[in-house]
Each structure stands twice: as C-alpha cells, then as structure tokens.
C-alpha cells in the first residue's frame with residue numbers, strides 16, 4: 001500500500017511539473033482579428049485570453065520617448081532616429097498608433113493577472129541602453145507595476161543594468177542563447193529565454209536551470225509539435241504567437 005501511495009505521489013509530482021508550463025503571448029495576442037503586434041489591443045487581447053504574460057518590445061525615440069514597437073524600422077522610419085510626433089503621425093496597418101510605454105503600462109495596470117514581459121531592445125551605445133533601462137524601470141514604478149513586470153534582453157549590458165537599477169527580486173532573463181545556465185546564474189540573471197532551436201540543441205539546460213533555481217522561457221514557439229516539445233520537456237514559459245493553441249495543448 002505504501003509503495004502504491006509513493007508511486008501515486010511521484011506521478012502527481014511529475015504531472016504537476018509539466019502542468020506548470022505557462023503561456024506568454026509574443027508581442028501580445030496580435031493574431032486576433034483586427035489587432036497588430038505590440039499594440040494596446042494586442043495587450044488587451046492577451047489579458048482577455050488570460051495568459052500568464054504578454055511580451056512587448058521597448059525602443060527609445062530620437063527625442064527620448066519610450067515606445068512599444070518591435071523592429072527598429074517603422075515603414076521607412078528608423079524608430080530610434082525619429083521623434084515621437086513623426087512616428088505617431090504614421091498609423092499602423094490596423095489603424096492603431098505606436099503606443100508609448102506609459103500608455104502600455106496604463107493598460108497593463110488594468111489587469112495585472114497577466115504579467116507584462118518587457119523586452120528592452122538594443123540601442124546604439126551602452127549609455128543610451130542604461131538610460132532606457134533606468135527610464136523603463138522608473139515608468140514601471142510610476143504605474144506601481146514592479147511586481148507585475150519581468151524583463152528580457154539580448155544585450156548582456158541591458159540585463160546587467162536591469163539587475164542594478166530594478167528592485168531586488170525583479171526577474172530578468174537573457175535572450176541571446178549564447179550563455180550556459182550556470183554562467184547566467186553567476187551574472188545574477190533569474191532565467192534564460194532562448195530560441196527553440198537553441199533549446200533543442202541543449203535540452204539539458206532545462207534541468208540545469210531548474211537545479212539552479214532559474215526559469216526557462218522558450219521563443220518563438222508557434223507550431224503544435226514544438227509547443228508540445230516544450231510542454232513535455234517541462235519548460236516554464238512558452239513565448240508564442242499562437243497562445244490559443246498553446247492553451248489548448250495545456251488543456252486550458
């Protein structure tokens with residue numbers, strides 16, 4: 001009887017581990033009709049879907065405004081070399097405007113059950129990146145969202161600055177896929193957030209992260225087989241353009 005109970009406990013523990021996989025809508029739930037990535041509507045859609053997190057990308061305009069947009073180019077305009085008013089004048093294809101980080105945080109604060117995963121993009125100089133980090137953290141504080149925001153970045157310098165200036169305990173994951181979990185842990189990062197092809201080459205990094213008390217996020221996982229691979233391998237977060245399918249596979 002004791003053995004059966006122990007087996008049942010083990011099976012429960014295993015299923016509890018795989019059930020922990022959470023869904024992050026990459027650039028918001030923009031696949032929903034009428035939306036566009038990194039817009040207020042895409043964040044709202046992610047909140048309504050009830051996913052763990054909604055990812056977004058932060059860039060600084062030439063006149064120092066933090067805006068939410070993925071690419072460095074908006075049409076023919078380089079976002080980081082263009083002032084905000086000029087960017088605002090160019091509507092996105094669904095009719096929305098490029099949101100400022102402040103507008104985005106205002107929407108995030110309306111439903112904090114969905115966390116905001118803020119990617120701080122690469123900028124021209126380390127000094128500019130430090131400024132963007134400090135101003136992003138200040139904006140998050142103004143909106144009282146310190147406990148509802150997590151950070152990700154490709155640049156080690158950006159991750160280091162987030163660690164330096166954000167409140168203790170803030171989550172920061174490295175995106176670039178070039179560092180081992182142990183090395184990231186040594187830098188103080190709380191997780192890795194790597195491409196699916198990197199993780200398939202290094203599936204052992206999942207256990208290594210967990211043993212180190214770190215989280216594993218995988219991007220950008222859209223097809224069913226890859227989503228299932230992440231779930232089966234016990235990754236903590238799947239970043240996806242297809243949150244509906246991820247939810248379905250998770251039985252949500």
Ligand code: MG
Nearest residue numbers: 055056057119
């Ligand atoms: Mg991003």
